[in-house]
Amino acid sequence: MTRLIHLNGPPGIGKSTLAAMYADRHPGTLNLDIDTLHHLIGGWRDSEGRFHDHLRPLARAMAGAHLARGNDVVLPQYISDSEQLAGFESIASQYGADFLEVVLLDDRAAAIARFNARPRDTEWHRHNQALVADLGGDEFLGMMYDRLLNLLDSRPDAHLIESRPGAIDDTLDALETALGR
Numbered sequence: 001m002t003r004l005i006h007l008n009g010p011p012g013i014g015k016s017t018l019a020a021m022y023a024d025r026h027p028g029t030l031n032l033d034i035d036t037l038h039h040l041i042g043g044w045r046d047s048e049g050r051f052h053d054h055l056r057p058l059a060r061a062m063a064g065a066h067l068a069r070g071n072d073v074v075l076p077q078y079i080s081d082s083e084q085l086a087g088f089e090s091i092a093s094q095y096g097a098d099f100l101e102v103v104l105l106d107d108r109a110a111a112i113a114r115f116n117a118r119p120r121d122t123e124w125h126r127h128n129q130a131l132v133a134d135l136g137g138d139e140f141l142g143m144m145y146d147r148l149l150n151l152l153d154s155r156p157d158a159h160l161i162e163s164r165p166g167a168i169d170d171t172l173d174a175l176e177t178a179l180g181r
Contacts, residue, residue, distance in 0.1 A: 002067050004092040005179065006085070007076040009104035010145045011132070012115030013163050014171060015076035018104065021172050022074050026181075030066040030073045034059050038124060045127060056084060060091050067095035080147035082154065101155060102178055103148070104163040104171065112141045114165060 005022075007015045016033050023031035034055050038044045044051040063073045079085050085101075092099035106114065116138070120126045132140055152158055159178040163171050 002070055002095065002097040003072045003100055003179075004063055004067060004088060004097050005072065005074045005100045005102065006079070006088060007074060007102050007104065007175075008079055008148065008158075009163065010106075010111040010115065010148060011078055011128070011141065012118045013104045013106060013111055014114075014168060015078070015104060017168055018163075018171055018175060019074045019076035021168065022175060025172075025176075026072060028071045030062070030071060032059055032063055032066075032073050032075045034075070034077050035124060035128075056087065060087055063088065064091045064095055067092065067097045073097075078144065078148070080144065080151045082151060085151075100179060101158040102175060103152060103155075103158050103160050105160060106163050106165075108142060108145050110165075111145055112138050115141055 007019055009015050016035065019031045019033060023029040034052065037055050037058065038051055040058075041051050041054045059075070059077075063075065066073050075088065079088075089099045105111070115132070118125060118129070120129055136143070152160075161171060161174045161178060
């Protein structure tokens with residue numbers, strides 16, 4: 001059975017890196033990293049972070065097209081809103097795929113520090129760092145972390161995986177185990 005694997009977690013926790021590694025290990029899997037699609041939407045630099053409102057529907061369509069062909073999708077994306085999450089669950093259901101939710105976590109302070117330590121080597125990373133700073137910096141990141149934990153209270157089937165800096169291979173092994181692969 002095909003799978004839509006949602007990798008959730010705070011910003012900077014390793015979702016994108018893990019998704020890329022997972023897709024490499026599983027040929028045919030679509031690594032649907034929404035953050036890599038931002039440049040497809042005009043005005044993304046001036047959107048005050050609202051470009052995801054445009055990208056999530058596109059991501060759902062892409063996921064559906066890939067699932068319809070019998071291929072897995074891995075979606076590395078922070079989502080703390082149950083309605084947004086339900087949209088991806090619905091796509092999986094529509095195409096007869098399993099929806100698997102994996103949440104990468106470190107402790108709150110470490111998660112914030114990891115985001116702040118993220119290299120600013122791309123225009124996207126520089127933009128994202130500036131956006132987070134404008135929205136409140138560490139306080140905003142802490143609020144995002146807390147919202148994710150609150151969401152987990154209503155997501156009993158989510159697999160929680162500890163993510164530690166420098167241990168990406170161990171995290172990938174834990175992901176494979178959680179997914180039964």
